[in-house]
Amino acid sequence: MDVMPKWADVVLVPLFSLLLAAFLSALLILAIGESPSEALSLMVQGTLLRSAGWGYMLYYTTNFIFTGLAVSVAFHASLFNIGGEGQAMMGGLGVSLVCLFIPWPHWSLAIVGASVGAAVFGMIWAGLPAYLQAKRGSHIVITTIMFNFIAAGILNFFLVGALKPKGSMDPATANFPASTHLPTFEDMAQLLGFEKMFRSAPANVSFFIALLACVAVWYLIWRSPLGYEIRALGKSGPAARYAGVGSVKIIMITMMISGALCGLMAINTTQGESERLILNFTEGAGFIGIAVALMGRSHPLGVLLAALLFGFLYQGGAELALWTKIPRELIIVIQALVILFTGALTMMVRAPLERLFLMAWRG
Amino acid sequence: MPGTIHGIIGENGAGKSTLMSILYGFYKADAGEIFIDGQKTLIPDSQAAISAGIGMVFQHFKLVENFTVLENIVLGAESGEFLAPSLRKARAELAELAAEYELNVDPDAVIEEIGVGMQQRVEILKALYRKANILILDEPTGVLTPAEAGQLFRILGRLREEGKTIILITHKLREIMEITDTVSVMRRGEMTATVKTSETSPEHLAELMVGRKVLLRVDKTPAQPKHQVLEVSRLNVVDEAGVLRLKDISLNVRAGEILGIAGVAGNGQSELLEVLGGYQSATGSIRVNGSEIDLTGSSSDGQSRRARGIAHVPEDRQREGLIMDFTAWENAIFGYHRDPDHQLNRFLMNNAAIREETAAKMARFDVRPPNPNLTAKNFSGGNQQKIVLAREIERNPDLLLVGQPTRGVDIGAIEFIHKQIVALRDRGKAILLISVELDEILSLSDRVAVMFDGQIMGERDPSKTNEKELGLLMAGVISEARK
Numbered sequence: 001m002d003v004m005p006k007w008a009d010v011v012l013v014p015l016f017s018l019l020l021a022a023f024l025s026a027l028l029i030l031a032i033g034e035s036p037s038e039a040l041s042l043m044v045q046g047t048l049l050r051s052a053g054w055g056y057m058l059y060y061t062t063n064f065i066f067t068g069l070a071v072s073v074a075f076h077a078s079l080f081n082i083g084g085e086g087q088a089m090m091g092g093l094g095v096s097l098v099c100l101f102i103p104w105p106h107w108s109l110a111i112v113g114a115s116v117g118a119a120v121f122g123m124i125w126a127g128l129p130a131y132l133q134a135k136r137g138s139h140i141v142i143t144t145i146m147f148n149f150i151a152a153g154i155l156n157f158f159l160v161g162a163l164k165p166k167g168s169m170d171p172a173t174a175n176f177p178a179s180t181h182l183p184t185f186e187d188m189a190q191l192l193g194f195e196k197m198f199r200s201a202p203a204n205v206s207f208f209i210a211l212l213a214c215v216a217v218w219y220l221i222w223r224s225p226l227g228y229e230i231r232a233l234g235k236s237g238p239a240a241r242y243a244g245v246g247s248v249k250i251i252m253i254t255m256m257i258s259g260a261l262c263g264l265m266a267i268n269t270t271q272g273e274s275e276r277l278i279l280n281f282t283e284g285a286g287f288i289g290i291a292v293a294l295m296g297r298s299h300p301l302g303v304l305l306a307a308l309l310f311g312f313l314y315q316g317g318a319e320l321a322l323w324t325k326i327p328r329e330l331i332i333v334i335q336a337l338v339i340l341f342t343g344a345l346t347m348m349v350r351a352p353l354e355r356l357f358l359m360a361w362r363g
Numbered sequence: 364m365p366g367t368i369h370g371i372i373g374e375n376g377a378g379k380s381t382l383m384s385i386l387y388g389f390y391k392a393d394a395g396e397i398f399i400d401g402q403k404t405l406i407p408d409s410q411a412a413i414s415a416g417i418g419m420v421f422q423h424f425k426l427v428e429n430f431t432v433l434e435n436i437v438l439g440a441e442s443g444e445f446l447a448p449s450l451r452k453a454r455a456e457l458a459e460l461a462a463e464y465e466l467n468v469d470p471d472a473v474i475e476e477i478g479v480g481m482q483q484r485v486e487i488l489k490a491l492y493r494k495a496n497i498l499i500l501d502e503p504t505g506v507l508t509p510a511e512a513g514q515l516f517r518i519l520g521r522l523r524e525e526g527k528t529i530i531l532i533t534h535k536l537r538e539i540m541e542i543t544d545t546v547s548v549m550r551r552g553e554m555t556a557t558v559k560t561s562e563t564s565p566e567h568l569a570e571l572m573v574g575r576k577v578l579l580r581v582d583k584t585p586a587q588p589k590h591q592v593l594e595v596s597r598l599n600v601v602d603e604a605g606v607l608r609l610k611d612i613s614l615n616v617r618a619g620e621i622l623g624i625a626g627v628a629g630n631g632q633s634e635l636l637e638v639l640g641g642y643q644s645a646t647g648s649i650r651v652n653g654s655e656i657d658l659t660g661s662s663s664d665g666q667s668r669r670a671r672g673i674a675h676v677p678e679d680r681q682r683e684g685l686i687m688d689f690t691a692w693e694n695a696i697f698g699y700h701r702d703p704d705h706q707l708n709r710f711l712m713n714n715a716a717i718r719e720e721t722a723a724k725m726a727r728f729d730v731r732p733p734n735p736n737l738t739a740k741n742f743s744g745g746n747q748q749k750i751v752l753a754r755e756i757e758r759n760p761d762l763l764l765v766g767q768p769t770r771g772v773d774i775g776a777i778e779f780i781h782k783q784i785v786a787l788r789d790r791g792k793a794i795l796l797i798s799v800e801l802d803e804i805l806s807l808s809d810r811v812a813v814m815f816d817g818q819i820m821g822e823r824d825p826s827k828t829n830e831k832e833l834g835l836l837m838a839g840v841i842s843e844a845r846k
Contacts (some may be wrong), residue, residue, distance in 0.1 A: 219710075219711070223711050224710050224712065225701055225706065225712055228693070228700050228712065231689075232686055232697070235688045235689065236682070236683075236686050238679075238682045238683050239682065239684070239697070241665070242642060242677055242683035242684065243666070243697050243698035244641060244642070244665025244666035244667065244668070244669070244698060245665075245666075246664065
């Protein structure tokens with residue numbers, strides 16, 4: 001039986017999980033010898049009170065939306081895609097090939113081409129483990145995580161070999177041609193007549209593609225027959241079998257959509273920010289996608305909000321590292337705590353809340 | 364009594380396994396006492412049961428697949444901190460036991476590499492190694508071939524000679540008659556009779572087993588069967604373990620009649636439904652309205668079957684028929700969700716229309732509460748079943764497959780569900796009904812076929828047969844061939 005109303009489940013549980021994580025983080029900051037309240041105000045000042053701070057935050061948020069949506073889509077089919085890192089890396093490879101070897105007349109066309117390249121490469125990289133799961137029964141958690149390492153290896157191979165410009169010492173591709181460069185928030189602000197906005201911040205148009213992806217995923221999961229089948233298989237394998245929903249087909253399609261979303265992250269990082277393919281450009285965003293999806297309850301709106309939160313934590317964490325003794329890694333600790341509370345320990349948060357609601361109902 | 368074999372017989376759900384679980388300390392009895400050798404004994408857990416000398420051989424073996432026979436026997440009864448001395452001791456004892464009871468098993472064989480009959484012997488040895496004097500066997504022949512069953516009975520006979528007490532739980536009358544000394548009949552949680560096997564007959568036991576309950580007769584006119592809708596011939600199913608589940612099944616159902624299939628659960632009825640429903644591959648032939656149906660290929664799935672006019676109310680509504688976390692309206696199109704009537708266009712479903720349609724269906728089928736946005740798990744069993752039934756019947760199928768339509772359903776809903784099934788028949792549709800409730804089969808069906816061990820034992824006219832005859836067919840005692 002549902003003890004709590006839906007809103008409480010959706011809003012209160014993540015909120016309390018977050019508060020618990022924040023509380024423990026505050027203790028940690030105290031232990032380091034800094035003041036938690038000052039740390040918080042530094043974080044807020046460095047992100048929310050400066051337009052450039054927003055520019056950085058939304059750049060991270062864009063990554064987390066893509067990877068968070070990717071993990072969410074897989075979650076709906078009860079599949080755990082831990083391979084976001086690898087799929088995003090392959091997406092980066094796709095973006096680079098499209099940007100380097102096709103002469104694009106304008107960025108608006110280049111972003112379409114790069115999106116297709118990113119999605120297809122991510123799709124293939126998720127499709128292989130999906131096939132192994134669907135047909136051979138190899139567990140997707142194991143295979144996707146192994147595919148992360150393979151992807152890193154492949155990226156390395158290309159960046160020290162075929163894709164590295166002659167004579168360069170840097171494991172990276174050549175810079176993409178100027179016609180593929182995406183307008184940043186700074187460019188857009190200037191276009192609208194605001195000078196000095198989002199100064200040199202990396203956020204770019206791919207943020208809007210991420211927002212579009214949220215809407216698309218919402219339609220896919222809650223409005224389309226395919227989404228219905230994905231959810232049906234995720235909720236009950238035997239029932240899906242009875243209804244004639246083919247598990248092989250659904251596992252393949254779901255994982256490929258998931259991989260495509262991860263791959264799309266590269267249009268933000270690779271085409272939008274670095275404007276060339278570099279090593280380790282994913283910076284763990286594939287894993288943060290898991291936390292984002294857990295916190296966002298696999299709903300696109302929740303993913304968007306959680307991605308904003310993690311964008312804030314990332315940018316705020318950089319500010320902390322800059323001005324205090326608090327290392328940037330603290331953000332990883334906070335992230336781990338959020339995963340712990342929203343994922344593994346969700347019943348620890350939910351059970352007392354449920355008791356509270358039961359008590360309130362009984363009066 | 365020492366040196367006897369006591370049989371416990373009853374239909375599925377009669378309480379046999381529950382009783383044994385209490386004896387073995389898995390469940391606690393709410394009231395009552397257990398006496399062993401005249402002494403009152405408390406059995407709070409299975410450790411206590413073991414030390415009281417009770418050994419249990421479960422229907423599903425509890426063995427570690429990749430351990431050897433010896434390791435399995437020692438598991439949980441190690442004599443010290445180190446394994447080697449325990450194994451040495453066990454090996455010696457095992458040799459003694461094997462000689463004493465003619466229970467020969469290679470102690471170094473790995474469990475997953477030996478047959479089920481051998482695995483069962485390991486289970487028996489495990490109990491004897493723990494000094495069991497009372498051996499309980501739950502449906503021991505369910506997984507055995509007739510030859511293996513024969514060997515088992517020889518072993519049991521030997522154990523009886525050595526003074527062990529054996530309790531044999533089964534629903535097969537033949538086994539009871541063959542080996543037991545006394546037999547107790549259970550029905551609906553009650554011990555209805557205890558008799559000496561030599562003073563009873565299979566007919567008498569069948570009567571005791573099924574009981575003389577008043578039939579819940581359904582008002583219906585005689586069937587007016589028309590053309591053949593379903594023709595099944597020589598259907599065979601081999602399951603993943605390689606066991607033959609359906610053996611040359613042939614049957615047919617005409618438009619406007621209900622064919623009831625009676626039988627004790629687990630005799631192939633589920634497999635038959637799964638094959639017809641499109642999610643179990645088989646060999647043989649199935650024709651619907653005269654045209655062949657694909658049994659293994661790519662169009663052998665639930666959605667293709669539905670497209671051919673076959674609707675299916677599955678035996679387990681919570682596992683298969685419904686998605687418990689989906690709302691009523693989402694469940695109301697389950698399996699038919701790709702139908703054009705439910706789509707706005709190629710990519711989007713018409714959720715608003717589905718909700719509206721579901722609300723109307725729920726009203727017609729008296730589903731309470733009639734709220735299409737409620738999740739399936741929040742409805743009672745009867746109302747859940749009505750949601751499934753509404754979904755399948757309202758499609759106006761040519762053939763309706765129904766499995767256990769009233770399992771776990773309250774009396775009021777049972778009547779309603781029966782009426783709906785008969786009404787569909789009267790609209791000239793073919794219905795294949797599978798149920799373990801004999802009353803239900805007798806009151807609904809126009810013809811009754813009995814399944815036992817993957818075979819059709821015979822077909823009867825429900826007005827000219829009785830529970831006794833059906834009970835014997837169900838227990839595999841008589842068959843068409845022998846008549």
